[in-house]
Amino acid sequence: MEVKGTAALYPGTFDPVTYGHLDIAERCVRIFDRFIMAVAVNPTKEPLFDVDERLEMLRAVTGDMAGVEVDRFEGLTVEYARKRGAQVIVRGLRALSDFEEEFKMAAANRKLADEINTVLMLPSEKYFYLNSSLVKEIARLGGPVECFVPPVVEERLREKLASRAY
Ligand code: ADP
Secondary structure, three states: OOOOOOEEEEEEOOOOOOHHHHHHHHHHHOOOOEEEEEEEEOOOOOOOOOHHHHHHHHHHHHOOOOOEEEEEEEOOHHHHHHHHOOOEEEEEOOOHHHHHHHHHHHHHHHHHOOOOEEEEEOOOHHHOOOOHHHHHHHHHOOOOOOOOOOHHHHHHHHHHHHOOOO
8 A cells, every 4th residue: 555654553452542652642643644543453362441442432532633543453463554554563662671572572573574663662751650451450449540541531441340340
């Protein structure tokens, strides 16, 4: 697919999307011509939110960000990147602990598709410790999550946890 400019794909589970993901997205829309946030449909993971719910939240929180496209994909990330004409895969790097996993994944993706480059982005330092699992755990324990996720996600978390027996 021939597309003008540089397109970047930001793949992830986004279960749910947090201010850490959005911090990366805000940095990327300033760099790339097209920016695609895509929910990876991974049958081996057991997410709290189903794919459609994760997509709805992503769309809601990126609605006012020009240049962001939201989508879902199954299978190999590099195949989907090729299909969408993305030359770059973006991943977030918080702590040194992220490095090994991201390095391995970037190296594997390079083996599969040498023309696609992985860019590892640092979020603002206030999000260095933040991940979706932490947010879900705090929400489950009844703690406040408004400093980690946008209001629409906070609301969906509350609804989801209320509908489940813990
Ligand atoms: P995955 O299961 O693919 O890791 P996640 O939704 O957990 O999906 O994360 C998607 C990407 O976003 C990963 O590259 C992850 O490192 C990054 N990320 C998650 N939380 C943050 C954060 N607080 N700051 C920066 N990057 C983040």
